[in-house]
Amino acid sequence: MTKIPHRLILTEDQMPKQWYNLRADMKEQPDPLLNPATLKPIKTEELYPIFCEELAKQETDCTTRYFDIPEPVLDLYKAYRPSPLCRAYNLEKYLDTPAHIYYKFEGSNTSGSHKLNSAVAQAYYAKEQGLTSLTTETGAGQWGTALAEACSYFGLDLDVFMVKGSYNQKPYRKAVMQTFGANVVASPSDTTRVGRAILANDPDTTGSLGCAISEAIEKATTTPGCRYVLGSVLNQVLLHQSIIGLESKAAMEIIGEYPDVVIGCAGGGSNLGGLIAPFMQDKLLGKANPHFIAVEPASCPSLTRGRYAYDFCDTGKVTPLARMYTLGSGFIPSANHAGGLRYHGMSPILSKLFHDGYLDEARSVEQTKVFEAASLFARLETILPAPESSHAIRGAIDEAIRCREAGEKKVILFGLTGTGYFDMTAYTSYLEHTMSDYIPTDEDLQPGFDSLPKVD
Numbered sequence: 001m002t003k004i005p006h007r008l009i010l011t012e013d014q015m016p017k018q019w020y021n022l023r024a025d026m027k028e029q030p031d032p033l034l035n036p037a038t039l040k041p042i043k044t045e046e047l048y049p050i051f052c053e054e055l056a057k058q059e060t061d062c063t064t065r066y067f068d069i070p071e072p073v074l075d076l077y078k079a080y081r082p083s084p085l086c087r088a089y090n091l092e093k094y095l096d097t098p099a100h101i102y103y104k105f106e107g108s109n110t111s112g113s114h115k116l117n118s119a120v121a122q123a124y125y126a127k128e129q130g131l132t133s134l135t136t137e138t139g140a141g142q143w144g145t146a147l148a149e150a151c152s153y154f155g156l157d158l159d160v161f162m163v164k165g166s167y168n169q170k171p172y173r174k175a176v177m178q179t180f181g182a183n184v185v186a187s188p189s190d191t192t193r194v195g196r197a198i199l200a201n202d203p204d205t206t207g208s209l210g211c212a213i214s215e216a217i218e219k220a221t222t223t224p225g226c227r228y229v230l231g232s233v234l235n236q237v238l239l240h241q242s243i244i245g246l247e248s249k250a251a252m253e254i255i256g257e258y259p260d261v262v263i264g265c266a267g268g269g270s271n272l273g274g275l276i277a278p279f280m281q282d283k284l285l286g287k288a289n290p291h292f293i294a295v296e297p298a299s300c301p302s303l304t305r306g307r308y309a310y311d312f313c314d315t316g317k318v319t320p321l322a323r324m325y326t327l328g329s330g331f332i333p334s335a336n337h338a339g340g341l342r343y344h345g346m347s348p349i350l351s352k353l354f355h356d357g358y359l360d361e362a363r364s365v366e367q368t369k370v371f372e373a374a375s376l377f378a379r380l381e382t383i384l385p386a387p388e389s390s391h392a393i394r395g396a397i398d399e400a401i402r403c404r405e406a407g408e409k410k411v412i413l414f415g416l417t418g419t420g421y422f423d424m425t426a427y428t429s430y431l432e433h434t435m436s437d438y439i440p441t442d443e444d445l446q447p448g449f450d451s452l453p454k455v456d
């Protein structure tokens, strides 16, 4: 057999032309979204004021197995896809493991993450419907950047409400979004009623994601031709991210490999859901039995320590309710948490699969261990990973070490979701040994659980 290449990139012709909807093959469906006012399952039309119509249909469609990727979306995908499937030969050698380690690298676009895959789709459908602008919030900045790229391509205006703390700490993120034509507003701002109220109360606040979401939604619902969009958690986002898994599977078929273990980091669940999608289909249909592992921060442990319950998707408590593993919509990780993945809940699809035992395992890891893995990976594989992605690297390294100890020649596939060039403050604190770990106690988590809406 010929040697497997370090990087395999599918040709444009080999790139998948359809997204895969995992729900079509699930034995039981995730519980439906609920209207927060009536607590009744939400109808597709009730989502139209929030999402554009095509996306609302994708959100509630549990039966259509494949969706054609629209031609204009494919055209922009081709500017940065197919993304490479890489064999981590240097890491394997360093770890002295018999395991084969593969990673799918989603960081080679300007947003530096997989988020562009859904941003392109969401901007396209908004444009198709004749909308003229979108709003969103961003914390770390990857989602805002991805959406700014997509909106500039399709000719939509974009307002990004960026948490004021990040806005001041990450001026280059802001400049990238502005380069793509986005209007970046430090939140809380004086451009919305809710922002002005918060500022009147606390003029020096550094803001929060919840406040930025409230501002973005107010702006969307008070501006004609405008909608609010989200970059993770939702079913439609997992659908768009299935391109990651579909490309991975096609590339692995070419080199004659199939993963025994598939590992992804889990914030809201979109990259993990997308990466595992076609392999999960094999498992659901009884064709193969790969082991799926979600890796999350010990300081924000929604799958490992959260409740499987109905909760708001946002801190501002204005979105529909979703049944998912959650720490409560008011949960905020401790201040020393630097590694991203700070969302309080988890995609309803992944939550259901985890609850039913199809997503086999969830692990939580401490951030110093995550940055240790990140630094090692950077030195060996020449990619400076995002802290978020490095949770998956940690998981893969631990699995490869286990293979060495057990003498098992497993095939490991993990998702390398992005690059970490805007996270050097966190890297610096790791390098200077000022980074610390914090694992919330049960008492710390209790207020979040107490805040869960009473649904039944």
Ligand SMILES: *Cc1c(COP(=O)(O)O)cnc(C)c1O
Pocket: 112, 113, 114, 115, 142, 143, 231, 232, 233, 265, 266, 267, 268, 269, 270, 271, 272, 341, 386, 388, 389, 417, 418, 419
């Ligand atoms: C946003 C982000 C994540 C986490 O989001 P998911 O929806 O869980 O995939 C992971 N990695 C990077 C680089 C991100 O930007």
